[in-house]
Amino acid sequence: MTTQWIAIRDLPAHTGEKITLCGWLYNLRSSGKIHFLQLRDGTGTVQGVMVKNEVPEDLFNETKSLRLEASVEVTGVVRSDERAPSGVELSVSCLRVFQNPEDEYPLGKKDHGIDFLLDHRHLWLRSSRQQAVMRLRDRVIRSAREYLQNNGFILVDSPIISGSAGEGASGLFEIDYFDSKAYLAQTGQLYAEAAAAAFGKVYCFGPTFRAEKSKTRRHLTEFWMLEPEVAFYDHEDNMDLQEGLVCHIVAEALNHCRPELAVLERDISKLENIKPPFHHLQYDEAMEMLHDLGSNTPYGDDLGNEDETILTQQFDRPLFIECYPKAIKAFYMKEHPTNPNLVLCDDLLAPEGYGEIIGGSQREDDYDRLVARIREEGLPEEAYDWYLDLRKYGTFVHSGFGMGIERVVAWIGGLQHIREAIPWPRTIYRIKP
RNA sequence: UCCUCGGUAGCUCAAUCGGCAGAGCGGGUGGCUGUUAACCACUAGGUUCGAGGUUCGAGUCCUCGCCGAGGAGCCA
Numbered sequence: 082m083t084t085q086w087i088a089i090r091d092l093p094a095h096t097g098e099k100i101t102l103c104g105w106l107y108n109l110r111s112s113g114k115i116h117f118l119q120l121r122d123g124t125g126t127v128q129g130v131m132v133k134n135e136v137p138e139d140l141f142n143e144t145k146s147l148r149l150e151a152s153v154e155v156t157g158v159v160r161s162d163e164r165a166p167s168g169v170e171l172s173v174s175c176l177r178v179f180q181n182p183e184d185e186y187p188l189g190k191k192d193h194g195i196d197f198l199l200d201h202r203h204l205w206l207r208s209s210r211q212q213a214v215m216r217l218r219d220r221v222i223r224s225a226r227e228y229l230q231n232n233g234f235i236l237v238d239s240p241i242i243s244g245s246a247g248e249g250a251s252g253l254f255e256i257d258y259f260d261s262k263a264y265l266a267q268t269g270q271l272y273a274e275a276a277a278a279a280f281g282k283v284y285c286f287g288p289t290f291r292a293e294k295s296k297t298r299r300h301l302t303e304f305w306m307l308e309p310e311v312a313f314y315d316h317e318d319n320m321d322l323q324e325g326l327v328c329h330i331v332a333e334a335l336n337h338c339r340p341e342l343a344v345l346e347r348d349i350s351k352l353e354n355i356k357p358p359f360h361h362l363q364y365d366e367a368m369e370m371l372h373d374l375g376s377n378t379p380y381g382d383d384l385g386n387e388d389e390t391i392l393t394q395q396f397d398r399p400l401f402i403e404c405y406p407k408a409i410k411a412f413y414m415k416e417h418p419t420n421p422n423l424v425l426c427d428d429l430l431a432p433e434g435y436g437e438i439i440g441g442s443q444r445e446d447d448y449d450r451l452v453a454r455i456r457e458e459g460l461p462e463e464a465y466d467w468y469l470d471l472r473k474y475g476t477f478v479h480s481g482f483g484m485g486i487e488r489v490v491a492w493i494g495g496l497q498h499i500r501e502a503i504p505w506p507r508t509i510y511r512i513k514p
Numbered sequence: 515u516c517c518u519c520g521g522u523a524g525c526u527c528a529a530u531c532g533g534c535a536g537a538g539c540g541g542g543u544g545g546c547u548g549u550u551a552a553c554c555a556c557u558a559g560g561u562u563c564g565a566g567g568u569u570c571g572a573g574u575c576c577u578c579g580c581c582g583a584g585g586a587g588c589c590a
Binding site for chain 1: 515521524525526538539540541545546547548549550552553581582583585586587588590
């Protein structure tokens with residue numbers, strides 16, 4: 082295509098000029114002798130106005146028969162108009178149809194059920210709401226990388242295919258790998274720890290897989306996780322990093338995604354609260370508070386979703402819960418220096434009931450203790466020989482965490498369900514499209 | 515794996531106590547020179563998820579199955 086076309090987003094700068102744009106017809110209204118064409122091109126929307134006695138009669142009649150989502154090239158003069166939401170309209174003088182669909186567009190202008198929308202995810206992405214979500218997701222990812230890279234981190238990605246089951250094989254997807262079995266990664270953490278010993282401050286970012294039959298609005302079987310790992314950071318340094326990262330992501334969403342948050346009808350004031358310092362509770366304190374608030378969760382258990390919601394409702398910004406019992410946490414977490422029943426870890430809970438967005442810990446750096454923990458958990462020791470090497474050759478205090486991108490997007494965007502926060506959600510009963 | 519809810523027109527949903535299968539949107543036809551999910555008129559459109567059962571009569575009640583959603587557990 083040799084024609085120079087203009088993005089709808091940039092139309093106000095071309096007021097008074099005759100321009101050409103390419104896009105799709107997302108709605109068409111007509112008053113008999115005047116057509117209103119709602120056009121979108123991925124950068125924005127604009128109303129094209131076609132008046133019967135200003136264009137050839139064939140063109141006017143053909144335009145009336147266009148179906149929703151017809152792909153078109155439209156030429157006309159950009160005109161400022163107070164009645165237009167974006168401030169400008171297009172007086173259409175010429176319209177070329179790339180394709181007028183033979184069938185009616187499946188997604189109507191009124192509401193649809195979630196099942197139908199998910200079956201039509203490939204078309205649903207065209208809607209203004211889904212475009213707002215994807216732009217927010219893009220911004221979250223961009224600002225997270227930006228924050229880490231501005232703070233001396235290097236991206237060192239981890240493999241997605243792993244040869245050993247490692248921790249708890251239950252949640253792993255098994256795949257055929259030539260003549261043997263392999264597994265899809267649940268986390269890149271162990272590899273990030275090795276990379277931290279090479280580069281100091283590292284992160285990995287990629288898809289992770291959980292073969293758990295979770296059926297909740299917070300779970301996907303495939304989700305994206307950002308996992309920083311830092312040499313010589315302890316538990317406290319780790320939480321400072323998490324706080325800084327989350328604050329930067331929220332601030333950048335407010336800087337760049339106001340229109341998207343407006344489409345999502347997000348209460349901005351809730352996001353403007355997200356500033357340091359975040360609240361901190363020790364696990365013990367959290368349990369005490371929960372029991373005062375009527376929870377029945379016994380001491381020693383992990384917090385239920387209900388518990389997380391109750392706790393976060395007490396605060397106006399994210400909440401750290403620190404130092405859980407060792408028995409309910411992963412083998413690689415470092416034992417608490419004064420209480421051997423606890424580990425140096427933290428969960429970061431988002432406000433408004435969005436729950437855990439980060440799980441992190443200081444890692445066990447003592448060879449003997451780590452071996453003992455692997456044996457206690459009944460894990461296959463030989464699978465961790467390379468991981469144990471990190472404690473044999475220049476062991477070092479280090480810490481890291483994993484942040485679930487979709488949960489962060491769901492929280493910042495105020496989404497009801499995490500599946501809207503990823504372009505192609507994967508859940509137990511849904512792997513198409 | 516467990517608990518709860520749901521499946522009726524292309525879509526979103528109604529249908530009273532078990533008594534003629536309905537509406538809006540979308541489709542088709544016609545009308546309208548400022549519409550904002552435009553509006554107005556007319557019109558077509560049904561194996562009520564499937565298989566049994568109860569009943570004079572089942573979308574509705576019972577049994578089993580299938581599919582999906584929300585929640586629990588687990589986790590980011």
